[in-house]
Amino acid sequence: MGREFISLFENWADSYDDTVVGHDLQYKEVFRNYDGILDDVVKRSGHQVIEFGVGTGNLTAKLLAAGKKVCGIEPSKAMREMAAGKLPKDAAVLDGDFLDFPAPPFSPDTIVSSYAFHHLTNEEKREAVRQYGKILRKHGKIVFADTVFKDRKAFHSAVKDAEEKGFHQLAEDLETEHYPTLSEMETIFTSEHFSIAFQKHNDFVWVMEAAKL
Template identity: 35%
Template sequence: MADTWNAELYKTKHAFVFEYGNSLIGDWLQPQAGEQILDLGCGTGELTAQLAASGAQVTGIDASPAMIATARQTFPEGSFDVADATTFSLPQQFDAIFSNATLHWVREKEKAIARMYAQLKKGGRLVIEMGGKGNVDSILHTLNIVMQEKGYHYEPFWYFPSPGEYTTLLEQAGFKVERVHFFDRPTRLADPHTGIIDWLQMFGQHFFAGIPETDIQNILQQVQQELAPQITRNGELYADYVRLRVAAIKI
């Protein structure tokens, strides 16, 4: 798949993706100095750098060359590589694997889980956050309706599992699940006038493959116009994020 990530748009209007990951590090992972940690789906490297600040030895991987290029430029002292979650293979095993807002992009989830298991030391920790069942339903429902009205086929893309579904997959792979949190997290979009458009341009390019640019813009404008009144609170847009956090141990 072509790299469609806009690293600048990600950092300027969607920084909440990595900012919300701070508590996942401090409260769930609790990295220790000297540990070897893998940041799976590191994006532009902000959380990788935060992990490294704990004294851990951190490697960040991401499938997007654009994201890795930005991470290397912003954090030149860091260790970053382009790699796919379903096929990555690194020379060392890790004390912990950390992943924030990545695994819902990985539809071959069993392959990703198998790779994470293989790259952890025995007793190693897996700490993840991803979109859970119901995540951004309002955006996707409205997009579906608008695309059909304009004669285009909407094809679901992300993998947003229930807690039971994902923890079962982890257990089948050999993990012991220790902690689960499934929760609503209404997320403010940066621009109340174009926030839904910006969000779809950042994360939803795959929906528009093969559609003329003029039609794409018309779809985006209509989704923004129809959905914005429903998700506006105190003059701000809030996307209906649902998050799944899991901590597990390789046994």
């Protein structure tokens, strides 16, 4: 359920914020327009938000600054500690993951995440969306920003391009984690009674907005 990648984030916590601003050339395109991507998620969100995969708290901070009520969920202790250093003292960031998480302290109208849903297999993604459908009110939304590929051909092309550029860590990342295609994400959401729309932000990342029917 994504926790197999916790050690990665325990080790990445101290340098994650440097990566998202483009200091790691391999991931520069992945995080291009990072602030704009997070802003788009905030803009599409309602007022009572659960955030999965808080990381160092960058999206959380933007949601709170926009006046939204936020309950954050993050499985990595190191990431939670980094987030605590930049968020208000009363900000709630709880231990949990996409599938195993404490009951939220309020009834959410939106569930958000950035750069994290690909840690789940497609079967786990669907189970997560099924759970969210049970806790969201009618017309509630899921707004995720994540790496998604147009199709499998585009995925294999991205891996090949990374290898040719000598970006071996990026290539290994793409082949190790569970990056979906647009059609796979559409099937997951529509099969759980959500409508879904996609907005592309760079060569890797799309914002997905799913509304509960």
